[in-house]
Amino acid sequence: MNRSIRIKLSQIALLFSLGLISLLPYSVNLTNASPAALNNEQRGIVLYNQMKIDDAIPQLKREAENGDIESQYYLAESLRKKNGYMTPEAQLWYESAAEKKNIYAMIQLGRAKRDRCATMENCPPSKKTQAEWFAEAKKITLPKANDGDPESLYLMYEITLDHHWLEKSANSGYPLAQYWMAVSERQGEGYFFTPGGREASVRKWLLLSSEGGNPKAMMQYLETLYEEGDMAGIRHWLEVAAATGEQAAMSNYGAYISHTPDKVGYSLDLVKGYAIFSLLKELGDAGGVQDYVDRKIEKISERMTPEQIEQSKTVAQEWKATHPPLSFFPDKLSN
Incomplete structure (x- = not known):
């Protein structure tokens, strides 16, 4: 699959459904963290996932300097994204995380030769060559992949870009791999000999990934349900996706529960609708959503009493205390 296409696709974390909480293995990797803890511990990663890079960097730096490996990785990601290329400081933090066996950092260091700094001929010196970082990542990951570890199977795909590993990871039940199987097949990967076979396979992978808690898959699965006219399915999966914090x-x-507009048949709930948009307002202008959110709040409030x-303020507080933080769910291994 062409990775240059991946960043153009439409929009990993905790799934709250029917009162059950599960921690997704490909998410921010906050082990058994409660929603409240997500807002306080590793706060920099939360800010990063909310596309608040300028706010995230100083917070991530404090966490990184305290030895948090995930924060070291995301600090490197933030610095590289903010500057548009691999800076010496970004590389320092990638290497700090990589030296502590962070495979994602090793992969990004291995890809540095494709970074804009290579074109500019000012890439900072590395402790290892790109090939050596990939070799180190593979050395650690391959034994686990051979033992059938779903995330390691997926990471072998990221290391090698061999579709065989992606398929094995997806078949082992890894939701992120299942999502990318759907994307790759939709883009023409694989051979299907029966009419409708490709579409059926894409649908299957999106459903499996959604059931595994992947918000990106849920959002694309909603498109499939819309094409099928399945309003009950849309109501279910949109509510589940919203519960992950996907903005x-x-x-x-x-919008739909406040009937602004009523497109899928939810019962009217102005209080909850207003509460959700008041939470979205916390994103500010991240992702360019502020004007839209402000308009929705104004439109909903026109139909509400002061009481x-x-x-709705209480409803918003309860939601925030029992759900993951808002997130755009950017790819952990970004381009």
């Missing part, structure tokens, strides 16, 4: 899902869910608006 687009929350925005659509808030309902006060009630």
Whole structure:
């Protein structure tokens, strides 16, 4: 699959459904963290996932300097994204995480030769060559992959770009791999000999990934359900996706339950709809959503009493205490 296409696709984390909480293995990797803890521990990663890079960098730096390996990785990602290429400081933090066996950092260091700094001929000197970082990543990951570890199978795909590993990871039940199987097949990967076979396979992978808790898969699966006219399915999966904190899902869910507009048949709930948009307002202008959110809040409030608006504040606090933070769910291995 051409990785240059991946960043153009539409929009990993905790799935809250029917009162059950599960931690997704490909998410921020906050081990058994509660929603409240997600807002306080590794706060820099939360800010990064909310596309608040300028706010995330100083917070990530504090966490990274305290030895948090995930924060070291995301600090490197933030610095590289902010500057548009691999800076010496970004490389320092990638290497710090990589030396502590962070495979994602090793992969990014291995890809540095494709970074814009190579074109500019000012890439900082590395402790190892790109090939050596890939070799180190493979040395650690391959034994686990051979033992059938789903995430390691996926990481072998990221290291080698061999579709065989992606398929094995997907078949082992790894939701992120299942999502990328759907994307790759939709883009023409694989051979299907029966009419509709490709579409059926894409649908299968999106459903499996959604059931595994992947918000990106849920959002694309919703498109499939819309084409099929399955309003009950849309109502279910949009609510599940919103519960992950995925900002687009929350925005659509808030709009539909407040009937601004009523497109899928939810019962009217102005209080909850207003509460959800008040939470989305915390994103500020990240992702360019602020104007849209402000318009929705104004439109919903026109139909509410002062008592309902006060009630919505309690609903918003309860949601925030029992759900993951808002997120755009950017790819952990970004380009």
